[in-house]
Amino acid sequence: MLDPLVATAGAAGAAGGPALAFAGEPASRSPLPPDVARAYAKAMPVKAAPMTFAQRWSAWGAGFGGGAHVNGDAVMGSHGTHTTTAGIAAGADYRLSSDTVLGFALAGGDTRWSLSDGFGSGRSDFFQAGAHGLHRIGPAYISAALAYAWHRVRTTRTVNVSGSDVLEGDFHPQVFGGRFEAGYRFGAASFGITPYTAAQVQQFYLRAYSENATAGSGNFALSYNRQRITASRSELGLGSDYRFLWPPTDTAVTLRARAAWAHNFHTERSLTASFQTLPGASFVVDGAAPDADTALVSAAAQIALHRGVALAAKFDGEFGGHMQSYAGTGTLRFSW
Numbered sequence: 001m002l003d004p005l006v007a008t009a010g011a012a013g014a015a016g017g018p019a020l021a022f023a024g025e026p027a028s029r030s031p032l033p034p035d036v037a038r039a040y041a042k043a044m045p046v047k048a049a050p051m052t053f054a055q056r057w058s059a060w061g062a063g064f065g066g067g068a069h070v071n072g073d074a075v076m077g078s079h080g081t082h083t084t085t086a087g088i089a090a091g092a093d094y095r096l097s098s099d100t101v102l103g104f105a106l107a108g109g110d111t112r113w114s115l116s117d118g119f120g121s122g123r124s125d126f127f128q129a130g131a132h133g134l135h136r137i138g139p140a141y142i143s144a145a146l147a148y149a150w151h152r153v154r155t156t157r158t159v160n161v162s163g164s165d166v167l168e169g170d171f172h173p174q175v176f177g178g179r180f181e182a183g184y185r186f187g188a189a190s191f192g193i194t195p196y197t198a199a200q201v202q203q204f205y206l207r208a209y210s211e212n213a214t215a216g217s218g219n220f221a222l223s224y225n226r227q228r229i230t231a232s233r234s235e236l237g238l239g240s241d242y243r244f245l246w247p248p249t250d251t252a253v254t255l256r257a258r259a260a261w262a263h264n265f266h267t268e269r270s271l272t273a274s275f276q277t278l279p280g281a282s283f284v285v286d287g288a289a290p291d292a293d294t295a296l297v298s299a300a301a302q303i304a305l306h307r308g309v310a311l312a313a314k315f316d317g318e319f320g321g322h323m324q325s326y327a328g329t330g331t332l333r334f335s336w
Contacts, residue, residue, distance in 0.1 A: 001091070001105050001132040001145045002181055003298075003314075058308075058335035061090040064109075066316070066327025070288040072116060078269070080116035081288045085109060085327075087126070099136040105129070111151075120157035122169075126150065139185040149175040155211075165216030169224075171209035177202040183239070194239040196260075204229045210276060222273040225282075231266040237296065252304040260296040262318070267292050291320030308335035 065086040072080040087109015093101050107128040114121040130147030155169040183196030210223040237260025246253045269287035274280065300314035310333040318325040 001103070001130055001147070002134070002143045002179060056095050056335060057092060058095075058333060059090070059092045060331060060333040061088065062329055062331040063088050064327065064329040066325065068318075068325035069323065070290055071322040072288045073286075076286045078286045078288045079119050081113055082116075083111065083113040085111045089128075100134070102131075102133045104131045118158070120155060122153060122155035124151045124153045126152075140183070141185075142180075142182045144180045145178065147175075147177045149177075151175070159216075159220045161220065163216055165218060165220055166214045167211040167216075167218070167221050168214050169209055169211045171207060173204060173206045175202055175204050181235075185241075190244060191242045192240065194241070196235075196237055196239060198235040198237075199232070200235075201230065201232045204231065219275075219277055221276045223276050225272045225274075227271065229266065231264070233262055233264050235260045235262045235296065237261065246303075254302045254304075256298075256300045256302075258296070258298040262294050262296050264290060264292050264294070288322075290323050294318050294320040294323070309333070310335075 065084075067082070067084045069083075070081045072078040087107055089105055089107035091103055091105030093103035095101050105128075107126075109126055111124045111126065112122070126149055128147060128149040130145055132143065132145035134141060134143035151173045153169070153171050153173060157167050159165040159167065177200065179198060179200035181196060181198040183194045185192045185194040187193055204227070206224075206227045206229075208224060208226040211221040212218070213221055237258055239256065239258040241254060241256045243252065243254045245251065267289045269289045271285045271287070272282055273285050274282040295318070297317045297319075298314065300312060302310055302312040304310045310331075312329075312331040312333070314329040314331070316325075316327040316329070
């Protein structure tokens with residue numbers, strides 16, 4: 001919701017510079033931000049009609065997908081994890097003033113993952129809802145978002161000890177999250193650099209659940225304790241934006257890129273489990289842990305079409321010593 005490269009939120013679109021928020025203005029063909037355009041108009045010998053602010057709504061929809069791999073640790077006994085995600089998101093934003101935008105968003109989709117060496121797999125159907133806002137103070141901005149997610153998770157694993165047991169779990173985790181971001185843009189109207197910093201916190205709540213045997217005796221079915229995990233992350237990075245008119249139709253085009261260092265304060269991946277047939281026989285299961293420090297890279301392009309319609313595409317990558325993540329997003333936006 002706060003990502004300026006996705007060009008979804010009118011407020012967040014201004015985070016790396018005001019171009020994305022202005023690109024949807026149907027009354028203007030100029031790629032200049034509103035405040036820069038007004039400054040140029042004042043300096044012109046022949047005065048142009050003053051630009052006026054109009055409160056307005058805008059709606060957007062986006063499709064997204066990605067994949068990630070986290071290497072396991074043979075010493076700890078954890079196996080590598082491969083994850084894929086796909087979904088759709090939609091939302092609406094309202095310009096409260098020329099410098100402030102508020103909005104909300106809904107999303108849904110599917111996540112699938114598997115462990116190396118065939119040790120298990122699972123999938124999750126998810127629903128997400130959130131609200132966001134952004135306020136600009138000249139070339140600076142501050143933004144914030146709150147979000148909630150509900151998952152239906154199903155896991156499958158096979159145990160080959162005394163015969164073959166197929167064990168399945170079905171549970172419903174919930175996630176609450178928040179993010180705060182601030183930055184300052186340096187540069188001209190057509191090109192700018194934006195240093196930014198961000199902090200985000202997510203709380204994962206998992207109720208206790210038990211596996212069921214769909215094949216075999218079920219002697220190795222496990223029960224898992226309830227867990228509440230708080231994971232936080234900080235980001236420090238640099239964004240850039242470049243805008244121009246594409247001839248011969250003078251279509252406004254905006255190119256953006258971001259690079260950042262991210263630090264994860266919680267990388268432990270473990271669960272406490274016990275055998276259902278042996279109450280009290282508990283043990284800890286360690287999972288593949290992500291890196292504490294990773295590099296984030298993003299690139300995006302937006303084209304502002306006629307009648308308040310804009311198209312955007314974006315690529316994201318996250319890289320560490322033990323993990324790689326790739327994601328893509330496509331966005332359609334309409335302003336009225």
